[in-house]
Amino acid sequence: MEIVLAVLKKLNLVPVPLLDGQMQVVKARALMEANRAGVFHAIGDGPEGLTASELASKLEFSEEGMEILLKALVSINYLKVKNGRYTNGRWVKHWILDPKHSLHHMLILQMYTYKRLEGLGDNLRSGRPEMDFHQVDVANPTAAAALQGTYTYGMREAARLIIPDLLKRVDVPAGATRMLDIGGAHGEYCRQFMRKFPGLKATVLDLAGPVATAQKIMDREGNADGLELRVGNCLQDDLGTGWDVILLSNMVHLFDPAQNLGLFQRCKAALKPGGTLLCVDQFVGISGQRDRIFAVVSLNFFNVGGKSYEATQMRQLLSEAGFARVDVKPLGLRTPASLIQAYA
Structure with missing residues (x-):
């Protein structure tokens, strides 16, 4: 069906704006609501499945509402149905249920993104961000803490997509012993770098909210790798000195050019001679396919005050x-992110 629809769109025989508007909106909401409600986890990975009635009772849905949702999820290939019993499709089993690959929190984070983008029009007119994602909402600290926790767990899931390819492409100085990860409070990058490069010890610098979430992860999972957590603002606070490696993953798209220039200067001063700065992000100008994706994704970044940067602009900054010396290294097909590595 997807192939037929793609051909019809190419021939301009179907109302493409309606498909890209109404259908994509409802499709996204169906997926996000099912994930948030726990539909996929309730069904599990067994072959027997559950009926709409059983799921409705288990998750406190109306039976009619559950049946409509399940049929929608079947139509977009997230669920399968046989004899009225629903089972999870392979996308769900791999990308939501499997702890090694799960994007459960990232999908919940997209619900916040969905609501935030309601203000995109005002944001585009004024040039000012809709919200500062890292600013605590003092009027509702409980909601702010929940959002921050979801963000940190979601970024951990995103990191797991990037890390395997990153470790294949990165150039770490011989004998490196000290690494600073700016903004990676979940600690996933640091743990994997320390395991890949024996002798390397890592510190995370992040804001108080993400660090609090990181501490909860440590309390639950332990800290066998000896990761250090430090609270601080990378644009203002002391970064220290003598680092062999500094990592900025999914950070530069949050800042404007002047902020990034200042951050890069601070990183340069904090690195040892011969040290390296690793910038992992969604950069434009790497390949045509990536550019098509990031032309859209950049709207989301602009909504919180940043954008997708051209690789040439990154080189200049x-x-x-x-x-x-600055090297541009595209990562693998599983993630459209790229690595820009700069040498002190």
Whole structure:
């Protein structure tokens, strides 16, 4: 069906704006609501499945509402149905149920994104962000803490997509012993780097909210790798000195060019001679396919004050910050992110 629809769209024989508007909106909401409600986890990975009535009772839905939702999920290939019993499709089993690959929290995070983008029009007119994702809502600290926790857990899931390819492409100085991860409070990058490069010890610098979530992860899972957590603002607070590696993953798209230049200068001063800065993000100008994705994704980044940066602009900013050599390294097909590595 998807192939037929793609051909019809190519021939301009179907109302494409309606498909891209109404259908995509409802499809996204169906997926996010099912994930938030626990539909996929309730069904599990067994072959027997559950009926709409059983799921409705288990999750406190109306039976009619559950049946309509389940049929929608079947139509978009997230569920299968046989004799009235619903089972999870392979996408769900791999990308939601499997703890190694789960995007459960990322999908919940998209619900916040969905609501935030209601203000995109005002944001585009004014040029000012709709919200500062890292600013605590003092009027509703409980809601702010929940959002921050979801963000940190979601970024941990995103990191797991990126790390395998990143570790294949990264160039870590020989004998490196100290790594600073700015903004990666979940600690996933640091743990994997320390395991890949023996002798390397890592510190995370992040805001208080993410660090509090990271501490909960440590309390639950332990800290066998010896990861250090530090609260701080990378644009203002002391980064220290003598680092062999500094990592900025999914950070630069949050800041404007002047902020990024200042951050790069601070990183340059904090690195040892011969140290390296790793910038992992969704950069434009790497490949045509990536550019098509990020032309849309950049709207989301702009809504919180940043954008997808051109690789050429990144080279220029890093050069202005004092880095003599800058390499651009696309990562694998599983993630459209790329690595820009600068050498002190």
